[in-house]
Amino acid sequence: MTVTDVCRTAAEAWSAVKGLTTARKNALLLDMAAAIEDNRAEIILANDADVAAARANGVSATLVDRLTLTERRMTGLVSAIRTIADLPDPVGQVVEGWTRPNGLLIERVREPIGVVAVIYEARPNVTAEVAALCLKSGNCAVLRGSSMAMATNKAVMAALDSAIARHDAVPAGVVRLITDPSREAAKELMRAKEFVDLLVPRGGPELIESVERHATVPTVIDGAGNCHVYIDHSADPDMATAVTVNAKTSRPSVCNAMETLLVHEELARDWLPGVLDELASAGVEIRGDATVREVWPKAVAAREEDWGTEYLDLVLAVRVVPDVGAAIAHIDRWGTSNAEAIVARDIDVARRFAREVDSGSVFVNTSTRYSDGGEFGYGVEIGVSTQKLHIRGPIGLTALTTVKNVVWGTGQTRVV
Ligand SMILES: NC(=O)C1=CN([C@@H]2O[C@H](COP(=O)(O)OP(=O)(O)OC[C@H]3O[C@@H](n4cnc5c(N)ncnc54)[C@H](OP(=O)(O)O)[C@@H]3O)[C@@H](O)[C@H]2O)C=CC1
Numbered sequence: 001m002t003v004t005d006v007c008r009t010a011a012e013a014w015s016a017v018k019g020l021t022t023a024r025k026n027a028l029l030l031d032m033a034a035a036i037e038d039n040r041a042e043i044i045l046a047n048d049a050d051v052a053a054a055r056a057n058g059v060s061a062t063l064v065d066r067l068t069l070t071e072r073r074m075t076g077l078v079s080a081i082r083t084i085a086d087l088p089d090p091v092g093q094v095v096e097g098w099t100r101p102n103g104l105l106i107e108r109v110r111e112p113i114g115v116v117a118v119i120y121e122a123r124p125n126v127t128a129e130v131a132a133l134c135l136k137s138g139n140c141a142v143l144r145g146s147s148m149a150m151a152t153n154k155a156v157m158a159a160l161d162s163a164i165a166r167h168d169a170v171p172a173g174v175v176r177l178i179t180d181p182s183r184e185a186a187k188e189l190m191r192a193k194e195f196v197d198l199l200v201p202r203g204g205p206e207l208i209e210s211v212e213r214h215a216t217v218p219t220v221i222d223g224a225g226n227c228h229v230y231i232d233h234s235a236d237p238d239m240a241t242a243v244t245v246n247a248k249t250s251r252p253s254v255c256n257a258m259e260t261l262l263v264h265e266e267l268a269r270d271w272l273p274g275v276l277d278e279l280a281s282a283g284v285e286i287r288g289d290a291t292v293r294e295v296w297p298k299a300v301a302a303r304e305e306d307w308g309t310e311y312l313d314l315v316l317a318v319r320v321v322p323d324v325g326a327a328i329a330h331i332d333r334w335g336t337s338n339a340e341a342i343v344a345r346d347i348d349v350a351r352r353f354a355r356e357v358d359s360g361s362v363f364v365n366t367s368t369r370y371s372d373g374g375e376f377g378y379g380v381e382i383g384v385s386t387q388k389l390h391i392r393g394p395i396g397l398t399a400l401t402t403v404k405n406v407v408w409g410t411g412q413t414r415v416v
């Protein structure tokens with residue numbers, strides 16, 4: 001089947017899917033969770049093959065870790081699908097309504113988007129997570145995972161298919177995996193505008209550039225995370241240390257990990273050396289500006305390009321700034337609109353940062369690592385939007401709907 005055929009099948013399936021009741025969708029999700037559990041051994045076996053091939057091809061340990069489905073991750077995946085089944089169904093929700101002087105009742109009602117396609121990294125849990133979020137929100141899913149995870153994705157898809165097959169009202173096309181691993185196939189998906197209502201590309205700059213160049217379908221870009229943490233001079237020092245260490249070291253390879261630390265100049269001598277010692281003892285390489293190197297001589301000199309680098313590793317750029325305004329200006333210049341944080345006791349400074357920082361999510365007195373659908377209460381996420389329309393930050397069920405106007409009259413006719 002060509003990519004266009006896959007998309008056509010999904011579009012045809014949508015007419016059945018958009019009308020499914022919440023109870024039917026939840027029953028399907030619970031069966032999907034059970035099928036993943038029942039096929040756990042086969043999925044892990046397929047994943048072993050992907051992991052072995054990745055290792056043989058010299059793929060980095062961080063990427064191999066992301067590709068690996070451990071027993072714990074499988075359990076997390078199953079439980080995430082069950083969580084989605086428990087979440088409220090956004091479809092049909094009336095978000096607002098009002099009556100016009102002529103008696104017309106205007107309601108704004110949530111409805112599914114249609115066929116949602118996702119191109120994503122070598123993280124096979126995403127296959128089932130995206131399928132579950134799309135189905136719960138009444139959408140069909142077309143999945144284009146990384147070629148590196150193909151065997152695992154096929155095994156996950158087989159499990160999902162076995163669950164879908166148990167539901168007569170649900171056509172097989174509701175969730176489709178593209179099995180052609182080529183970049184040409186990905187481009188065909190980007191151009192399938194007759195059948196795809198939304199494409200979510202989640203990945204690095206090369207993918208995003210390709211989408212920006214080739215896509216004719218509507219997109220929500222889920223791009224890189226050059227995330228910042230700013231420590232204000234009003235910060236509680238212990239909280240500042242805890243947030244900094246967590247944002248950098250808890251999982252350095254993910255898009256919500258901190259890449260640059262911005263520190264108010266009043267903290268440069270007293271607080272900064274201590275936290276840099278702690279980061280260094282956790283294996284973090286520090287690249288600092290002149291002030292950082294003065295107070296902590298072990299730092300490597302940061303170059304201009306460091307401010308724009310998403311390391312996805314145990315490397316951190318550190319800059320000392322005169323005030324919150326300079327921190328905001330730095331983020332305006334170098335940020336990727338993914339997630340930024342401030343640690344401050346001064347509420348006015350915190351409010352200013354939250355208001356003026358142009359990013360998908362702003363975290364006050366907590367870590368950028370919370371930029372995640374699960375942590376936001378969405379069960380999981382389709383990805384983390386780094387654009388402004390139609391959603392910013394983690395994409396959950398509500399963001400997989402659009403709002404339609406339904407206007408109730410009693411025979412009114414317009415005169416002018
Ligand atoms: N905002 C978000 O939600 C997320 C952002 N990211 C970001 O992604 C980056 C890391 O991801 P990484 O592992 O590098 O993933 P990549 O960007 O390399 O790959 C992601 C997917 O895009 C495909 N792809 C890559 N380049 C192209 C292209 N030119 N044309 C068509 N398809 C393409 C890949 O296919 P194949 O592998 O088969 O080549 C894969 O399926 C980081 O910047 C991270 O912050 C990651 C996850 C979520």
Ligand SMILES: N[C@@H](CCC(=O)OP(=O)(O)O)C(=O)O
Binds near residue numbers: 123256372373381384
């Ligand atoms: N949701 C993630 C972050 C986004 C993500 O999937 O990033 P990546 O590890 O680059 O695939 C988390 O913090 O768990």
